[in-house]
Amino acid sequence: MRARLTSPQALEKLRAEIAGRRDPEKPVLSICAGTGCVAYGSLKLADAVREEVEKRGLGDKLEVRINGCHGFCERGPLVLCHPHGFFYQRVQPSDVGEILEQSILAGQPIERLQYVDPVTGARAVKQQDVGFYKHQMRVLLEYNGWIDPTSIEDYIAVGGYAALAKALSTMKPEEVLDAIYKSGLRGRGGGGFPAGVKWKECRNAPAPDGVRYIIANGDEGDPGAFMDRSLMEGNPHLVIEGMILGAYAIAHPGHPVGYIYVRNEYPLAVERLGLALEKARELGLLGEKILGTDFGFDIQINRGGGAFVCGESTALMASIEGFVGEPRAKHIHTVVQGLYNKPTNLNNVETWANVPLILTRGVDWFTSIGTGDVSKDPWGGSKGTKIFALVGKVNNTGLVEVPMGKTLREIIFDIGGGIRDGRQFKAVQTGGPSGGCLPASHLDMPVDFDRLTEAGSMMGSGGMIVMDDSTCMVDVARYFLHFLADESCGKCVTCREGLKHLCKIVDRICAGQGREGDLELLDEISLTVEKASLCALGQTAPNPLRSTMRYFRDEYVAHIRDHKCPAKVCKALITFGINDKCTGCMVCARNCPTGAITGERKKLHVIDQSKCIRCGVCQEVCKFDAVDVA
Amino acid sequence: MSEQHPFGAPVTFRIGGRPYEGTYGDSLLETLHRYGYEVPSLCHHEAVSAYGACRLCLVEVVDKRGRHKITTSCNFPVQAGIDVLLDTPDVVRHRRVVLELLLAMAPRSPELRALAAEHDVPGGRLEPDESAEDCILCGLCERVCREVVGANAIAMSARGTAKRMTTPYDAENPACIACGACVYVCPTRCIGLEEADGKRTILRWGRTLPLAVCQQTGRAFTPQFLLEHYAKKLGGLDEKVFRKAPPYR
Known part of the structure; x- marks a missing residue:
């Protein structure tokens, strides 16, 4: 066990010591062990590598590193060979000998493991040569393909906890808060509320006993989304450092108490966060007197029981308190009365992960990325990058990080490599199950918080589901309405009963029993669900229905009037x-x-x-x- | 936000443009009722905390910056500077849909039918729930049982469209003292209480308890178990108090 670091200088000394011990020229074999690659067998691959290294006695010639998600899940298992940066895809245990021989020892690339662009036929030697990566801006995910998430030394070696050291040695809490305020960082969990505004309100809220809760929301429940999961599994210290900085800015001097709420279906995230917290505590980066200062803070993990609605902040807090995960009205904001009725600042995992980067690279760096102008008003734009889980009918599925303002076309066609099997693009759903479906006419729309909302969709937590022309949009609306009706907590009438009846009506339309007046009825009920529901789940639940009715109305008409499903999906109509x-x-x-x-x-x-x-x-x-x- | 006012501080606000005095943090619905305004509501009672389930008590609130929003008034805290608009076209439209949804849940309830008629709710558009127990899941019975009686005998089970109000494991719950408070607050009268042969049954929860006989009149008046519950809860009272019905004590 390592001794606690008793000053910010001691951390820098440790960083130098780690750097001194490492030879930058020493080959590193990085194997992606994100969930997608594990499913493709990357753990077996890792075993094969270890075995082969042992057999050949190469133990001190190279370092084998098991990483979190590299993002290009479609092509797993993924392997990176440093220092040359060779990028290999679909690597099998039988390839290990050749990789060691040729790429690690001889420094030569292996053509047959390289990625070949399906359109241009060009071979990609390095990760950056792959279209999927070339058009991204990987800031939060930068080190996912480099560090071992179970090693705090790896994180420190790439500059980890430098933001914390800087804040504790040179900045007052108010200055940290001010930096986040000026950066225009907006919440990555869905709402896009400016983090700086939230932090300030929480700091200013009366807390007689000094207790303020700092929560990371890792209850990522959207089908097909794994942004937060990849951060928690691939670089947990980044999230933790963000939370420590938040606690300092919001609640020092006082008694900040931290929670990370992770869904229990993410056992690897729970394990890696737990390990990371333990290591951070050992080094004195958590607990009493962090880095020898008078600032103290600790974090515990709370595992969620699998309810989608517990991603809603007040339901999440009820769940931590041990009650049923039902939201409550937020007329008194949670920054004033949140968890256990104390001031509580909750941010999404990805939001927290931005915080250390803003402090080390600067506010100007952050505001140089993205759209709008936040110099006067943090609502004035969308700054920084956003991670999307790009899935559906695109050629390259996976985890994508882009600057705010990139267009849907760039994301789907440049990064995603276009639509599968030569089919036509039809719609993209952004923002998870309660996001809207946008048609081809919106492909050139820059993706940011406000533009997506204007178009009838939302940023949400960053799910992005691409659909081709074989998709029936009425069926899509039906699917998501059922998902949300199942996941509604059932507390308020509009959400529970409204969604139930919307489901019944759309089911009827898909079964060829649509009636004159159904569209008007859907419109009327869904508007009330949107305007009169208690929490954001209900208020956004009609989005898939309303957006498809807005952009693909002719399909509804075909179902109802002509009893035809143009995409030939609805079984009763074909x-x-x-x-x-x-x-x-x-x-x-x-x-x-x-x-x-x-x-x-x-x-x-x-x-x-x-x-x-x-x-x-x-x-x-x-x-x-x-x-x-x- | 009105952080400058601590909860409980007197504030001025407006209802339909007219100034009124209120208390910061008080339930807007209760305040509206106190001033004589009619706002329909099914899931609220002054004796228990606000819940916001029935969505009937909608109002339109204009905040200090002039932004309008539709909200339920039961769980909305009275605060300085707001203007509360009742029966705006949006409020009327959404309330009508809410009532239509509620009526489909409890199609036989006379109370709901009367309310729906009063608000011109169109009939026949939604498929009514024929198997319904006429329960609209307002949660009043549960809050009364927990917050006022302290018996904690019932709770919501499951989630979403499967949500139900019930006793643990749908079995007769020994925690229930058959006081009948839930029956009293239920807006659709779907719980039911029956007294026969010296016994009281709460129909929906399947709880039957023998009634105590009043020493004065010789008539059964309240479950024996309930008397014991309160004798213990209040403590120190002469045990004879509980042998007679309240008017003869």
């Missing part, structure tokens, strides 16, 4: 038929689960519509393109 390309191979008939297909060998087959359940198996198995959907 029929399968066999055309004359049929060779009578009988494969469809053998695979049909309901025995609806009849026909003799080498003769045209027929589907009995009364037996057909429209599962689509016949179309999937037909090799002759003989099954049509109408």
Whole structure:
């Protein structure tokens, strides 16, 4: 166990000592062990590397580092070879010998493991040569492919906790707060509320016993989103350092108490954060007298029980208190009366991760990135970068960090590599399940908090689901309405009952039983759900419905009036038929689960519509393109 | 925000443009009622904390900066400088939809039907919940049981559209003293109380307790268990007090 650091200078001494022990020319083999790559078998790959290194006696010739998420999950397992920076994708345990031999010892790239751009055919030698990475601006994720998240030394070696040392040795709490205020940093969890304004209100709120709670919201529950997860798993100290700085700015001198609320479905995040907290405590970066000063702060982890609504701040606080995760009205802000009725400052994991960077690189650096002007008003723009989980029908899915203001087209086509299988772009849903779906006409819209809201969607926590022309937008609205109805806490009538009836009506439309007046009824109910619900879950829940009704109204009309699903998705509105390309191979008939297909060998087959359940198996198995959907 | 005022401080605010005195932090709904304004509400009672579930007591609040917002008034704290607008077109429109949603939950409830008629709620647009117990999940029974009676016999279970008010594990709960407070506050009268053969049953919670007989009149008046509960809770009182119905003590 290492001795506690008793001054900011001692931290700098430790940093120098770590640097002195490390040879920058020594090869490092970085293996991505983010959730996507683990699913692709990167842990087995890591075992194979360790075994091979042992076998060849290369232990002191290179360092093997297991990282958090590198972001390009589509192509996992990912490997980086330093110091040359070779980037390899889809690496298998059988490739390990060659990598060690050729890339580590001989310093040569291996062509067959490189990424080949599907459009240009160009080979990418380094990470930066890959279109997916080239167009990103990786600030928060910069070190995800370099550091071992279980090693505090790795974090310190890349400048970790320097912001804390700087703040404690040269800045008053008010100055730290002022820097965040001027940076225009806005909350990354969904609302986009300026962090500086929140911090100031929390600092100014009366706290007779000095207790102010500092909370990181890591209850990331959006389907397909993993921004916060990757930060917590890949660089936990960045989040922790941000929280310590926040505690100093908001509650010193006083008694700040910290919580990180992580969903229990993220066991690796819980484990790595726990380890990181322990290491930070050992070094005196947490606990009493941090870095030898009179500032003390500690953080504990609270594991969430899996309710989507607990990502809402007041529901999250109720959950920490041990009550059912139900939101309450925020007419008295949580910065005044939050957790246990004390002043509480809650920010999203990604928001906290920005804080150390703003302090080390400066406010001017931060405000140089993004849109608008925040010099007079922190609401005046969107500054810094934003991480998105780019998923759906794009070629390159994964974790993407871009400066605010990048257009949807750049994100989807330059970084995402365009739509899969040569299909057409149809819509993109930003902001998670309660975000809106934006059509192609919005592709050149710069992505920032205010533009997304204007367009009927939202930044949300940064989910981005791309849909192609095989997607039925009514079906999409139906899916998300059901998700939100299931995840509603059920406290207030508008959200619980409103969503229930919206689901029923849209279900009816998808089943071909839409009626005249349904669109008006949907409009009326969804507007009340938006305006009269108690918390942000209810207030934003109609977004997928309202945005698809706004941009894809003709699809609703086709469902209701013509009983047709233009995208051929809604089962009740489509029929399968066999055309004359049929060779009578009988494969469809053998695979049909309901025995609806009849026909003799080498003769045209027929589907009995009364037996057909429209599962689509016949179309999937037909090799002759003989099954049509109408 | 009105941080300059501590909770409980006197403040002035407006209702429909007219100035009124209020107390910072008080329930806006209760204050409106006190001044004689009619605002419908189903989930609020002065005896318990605000909950904000029924969404009926909507008003439009204009803040000091002139921004309008629709909010429930039961859980909105009275504060300086606001103007509270009642029955604006937006309030009326949203309240009507809220009532339509509530009526679909409790289609048989006479109270809700009367309220819906009063507010011109269109009928027949939403599929009513036929299996409904006429409970609108306002949570009043639970708050009364917990905050006033202190018995904690019932609670919400599950989440979202599956949410229900019930006893733990849907079983008869020995914590229930059959006091009937929940029956009294229920806005749709969906809990039910029956007294027969010297016993009281709270129908919805399936709790039956024998009634004590008044020594004065010889008539059953309240569950024996409840008397014991209060004898213990209040403590030190002459045990004879509890042998008679209240008018004869």
